[in-house]
Amino acid sequence: MLAALLVLSACFIVPLPRLGSFTALRGLSKRLSKNQPDREEQELNWAAAMVGELRAGKQPVLALVDCHKDHPVAPHAVRASRLGARVTDALKRDAGHPRSLLYSVAAIWDVAHSSGTSLADILQKITEGQRQTLEVRRALHVELAGPRTTARMMSALPLLGLLLGVLLGANPLGWLISSSGGLAVMVGGLALNIAGYRWIQKVVSRVEESL
Incomplete structure (x- = not known):
C-alpha cells in the first residue's frame, strides 16, 4: 500500500509522459521544432x-x-x-x-x-x-520556471524525510504502515502534498494564461 501511495505521489509531482497520446506527440513536436519561430x-x-x-x-x-x-x-x-x-x-x-x-x-x-x-x-x-508584449510574456515564463521547480522540490521533501529516517536507523515506514495513526498521517500528508503542488501549478498557469 505504501509503495502504491508513493508511486501515486511521484506521478503527481513529476508527470510521466503518456506515449502514444496526442498530448505527448504534440509536446514532442514542439521540442523538435523549438528552433522554428512560433x-x-x-x-x-x-x-x-x-x-x-x-x-x-x-x-x-x-x-x-x-x-x-x-x-x-x-x-x-x-x-x-x-x-x-x-x-x-x-x-x-x-x-x-x-x-x-x-x-x-x-x-x-x-x-x-x-x-x-x-x-x-x-x-x-x-x-x-x-x-513588447511577447517579450514580457517570454520573460515572465522564464521567471515562473522558479516557482514550478520550487513546487516540485517542496513536494519531494516528505519522501526525502522518510529516506533520511531510514538512513538514521529509525523505522518511519513501519510506523506509517503498522498503525492506524500512521496510515492517517501518511494519507493526509500525501493528499496535502499533492493538493499544494497542484495549487501552485494552477496559480502559475493562470498567470501565464492572463498574458
Whole structure:
C-alpha cells in the first residue's frame, strides 16, 4: 500500500509522459521544432514585412500577396484579396482568436482604407506593441520556471524525510504502515502534498494564461 501511495505521489509531482497520446506527440513536436519561430513570432515577422512593402509604395492587397510568399500566416486573406472578397473577415479567420496580431490588423484594415490613414504607420505601432508584449510574456515564463521547480522540490521533501529516517536507523515506514495513526498521517500528508503542488501549478498557469 505504501509503495502504491508513493508511486501515486511521484506521478503527481513529476508527470510521466503518456506515449502514444496526442498530448505527448504534440509536446514532442514542439521540442523538435523549438528552433522554428512560433506563431506569434511568425505574425510579427509578417507584419514587419507588410510595413516594408507598404512604405515601398505597394497597395495593401499587393503587399499582402507578396508577403505571403515568405510569411504564409494569412492564407485566407490572400485568397480573399485575389477573389475580391472582404479581406477583413478573412484576416479574422486567419487570426483564430482576438488576441492575435492578425485580428488587430483586420480591425484597422477597412478603417485605414476608408479614412485614408496610413496603414503602414498604424501597423508598425501595433507590431511594436505586440512585440513588447511577447517579450514580457517570454520573460515572465522564464521567471515562473522558479516557482514550478520550487513546487516540485517542496513536494519531494516528505519522501526525502522518510529516506533520511531510514538512513538514521529509525523505522518511519513501519510506523506509517503498522498503525492506524500512521496510515492517517501518511494519507493526509500525501493528499496535502499533492493538493499544494497542484495549487501552485494552477496559480502559475493562470498567470501565464492572463498574458
